[in-house]
Amino acid sequence: MIKADNLSFSFPQKELYKNISFTLEEAQHCAFIGTSGSGKSTLIDILMDPERYLFDGRLEIDPTCRIGYVSQFSQLDKSKETTVFEYIGEEFIKIQNEITAICTEMETSPDIDSLLEQYQLALDAFDSMGGDDFESNINKKLNLANLMKLKDLRVSDLSGGEFKLIQVMKEMLECPDLMIMDEPDVFLDFENLNALKNLINSHKGILLVVTHNRYLLNHCFNKILHLENMELQEFDGRYIDYNFSLLQTKIELQELTIAEDEEIARNENIVNNLRAIATYNSEASRGKALKARVKFQERLEARRIKAPFVDIKQPDIRFGMDHEMDDCIVVNVNNYSVAFDELLLENVNFEIKSTDKVALIGANGTGKTTLLREIFKNNHYAIEINADVKVAYLSQQQGEVLQDSNTILEEFIDAGFKTYEEIRSYISDYGFEGEIVNQKIESLSGGEKNMLQLAKVSASKANVLLLDEPTSHLDTYTQIALEKAIEDYKGAILMISHDFYSVVNGMDYVLIIEDKTIRKLSMRKFRQMIYASHFDRGYLETEQKKKSVETKIELALKDTNFVLAKVLVDELEELIKLL
Structure with missing residues (x-):
């Protein structure tokens, strides 16, 4: 449905992507993750309207692809007098009224051919959205989100969280080929978050969802797109399995990095010795040996493993106080x-x-x-x-x-x-x-x-x-x-x-x-x-045990104790199976 190949894009003050590639295909519910400011929302804007952006590389979007969108910044319009049912079914009701108007006009108009063409176009649009069952489908979505009680309320009376869910339902029911949601979970209470999870998991089309919510990440997605340090990685599978894969990769890369550093240090000693010899011995063979070693050193430096997805800089947040208070x-x-x-x-x-x-x-x-x-x-x-x-x-x-x-x-x-x-x-x-x-x-x-x-x-x-x-x-x-x-x-x-x-x-x-x-x-x-x-009972306790083991692994890696780290990884894998 969508394919990006070696896509690069930058703003004047910041480079965002460097030769990133990915695909979005049928039946994929894809979580789009990455550190703040890495360019996730900008990439969504490019997908929504590629003509607005000057990017390098190739972006292929099926010309028949209809995209639905829920913004992270959507605001409730307090002036709306429509009911929740009317708001969700707005497009269906609009086409339904158009069909009715065409039929009425056909009773008196001599230009039947033109009206028949309009009638067929409207019917096709209605059918493509599942229009015949739209009332039943709205009721099903409201029930799924446990929000049937809102059906006859005015949209202007909804809370921000309720309105967000109503928006999600509205977009889903119009049956887009690809539905994009940018942080739909922000500020949702516990019940509404669970409702969003149910809506995501029930959706039959392709989903691309920017989210940092660990509950949704652990329960809703079968593909991960991870944007980090201008690069992008695809992973087919659950978020929890992706994180485990990253941790395994991190251990392997750190072992290799230490071996590489040792090799570079050894070669640097050889280069320094050859330079010292060259100061009092000008034989051509000595010069060639030095040049060869310097080139080898450059190759070693160039091939140093770059790991944008495991070398993520966490902020150093610390809350200190000018003075502590007694127990009061x-x-x-x-x-x-x-x-x-x-x-x-x-x-x-x-x-x-x-x-x-x-x-x-x-x-x-x-x-x-x-x-x-x-x-x-x-x-x-x-x-x-x-x-x-x-x-x-x-x-x-x-x-x-x-x-x-x-x-x-x-x-x-x-x-x-x-x-x-x-x-x-x-x-x-x-x-x-x-x-x-x-x-x-x-x-x-x-x-x-x-x-x-x-x-x-x-x-x-x-x-x-x-x-x-x-x-x-x-x-x-x-x-x-x-x-x-x-x-x-x-x-x-x-x-x-x-x-x-x-x-x-x-x-x-x-x-x-x-x-x-x-x-x-x-x-x-x-x-x-x-x-x-x-x-499920015990889930949060298992999550805390998982977090504890991950912390122990990080400490083992700091001490370059790879044997212990690998033992702990096996322990972590068993905990992940319980989740």
Whole structure:
């Protein structure tokens, strides 16, 4: 259906792809992964409208290929008065009305031939979309996503997460040959994420989905496209098997690299000895031997193994504090209520201590972000913040924290850094190096913007962190680095998250919003709740064991203990079979 061959593309300030090749074929559900800012969304734009881009290489798209698209930035139109059913079935209803109008006109018009041609074209379009069964198919999709209750609601009354799922259904039901979705999971609550998983797995056509969500990656795809360091790799199989393959490759490459380094070092000694001899012995044979050895050394250097898919630079995220606090209450919420069009939260009470790491969870639209923002602003009578507390805030609405018109460097001058050199040194740990530091914030990807927010949170040295969906848009490598930073942090964290892994791996307990109030949930109870809806029993524990073994493998590789690493790989393979 789609074939790219040696495709290369760059912006003036950044090269994105260098001779990448891939295919998308029937029955493939393909996850498109890669670090933030690597060019995934740009490649999607090229596929959607190749005429707009000047790229090298060849891109073949079947001329009959119809492409459906769900954007990561789609916004709910509050002015829409259509019902959910009418919105999903918009194209079907439009063609149906067109057919009815043609039939009505045929009753009185003398130009029957022209109308018959229009009638047949409309019928063909209706049939190609499965129009005869469109009402039944809409009901099936709504049932699959457990959203039948929304069928007769106005689109303007939906939450952002519900609207995202409705968009996915709308595109799927129009039966495109290829459906592209750019981070459709961002900000979805647990139930809606499960609904998205069901929709993806039920889809019969080709899918290309940009996602960093580990739940979807582990449960939805049979092919991986991995874009990294300007190169692209294809893998037929599950994401979990792809990661295992990368780890095996990493061990093999590190062994080979050590052997190569030893060979290069030996040859360098020979070259140095020959150069020393050449200073007092000018025989031609000595000169030839030296030239031959230098050429051999150049070949060794040139063939050094390049591994863009195993040599992924993880950001070095660290949350420090100006001063640690004694064991005390840092945030106290007492009889807090909030309402907009309707009451969201009523008489909410909880407290957070100085070292608590707490996840705030609940369905989309239940007031989580509003509560977190109120705590940050600290001007609500029901919220009390300890006087010794310094708070840092990461917003899911990135414009609250970042100024789009700033360059990256200017953003950090505003944050209190004194010199550009100081900023460059600091943000290089977060993957911002070279000319990118002079780019405007507005030109960055969603993942890069969240990385900047994390860098600002870290620079604040705060002892209470308020994090609103911090893993959104972040690639999986950065998500894991963030989990490690949270684990090492000595202060208090209140984090809104719909990411199972971040909650289970980093939080002490959960505050869950239900029935307009908040109750405390132990991690054991949270796991039971998640198992009931999403996982086989023991899944998250097996995931944690897997993570532990992977960490041990990384440590073994740092010590160049390849024997131990290979033993641990066998242990890891057995755990993967359980997943």
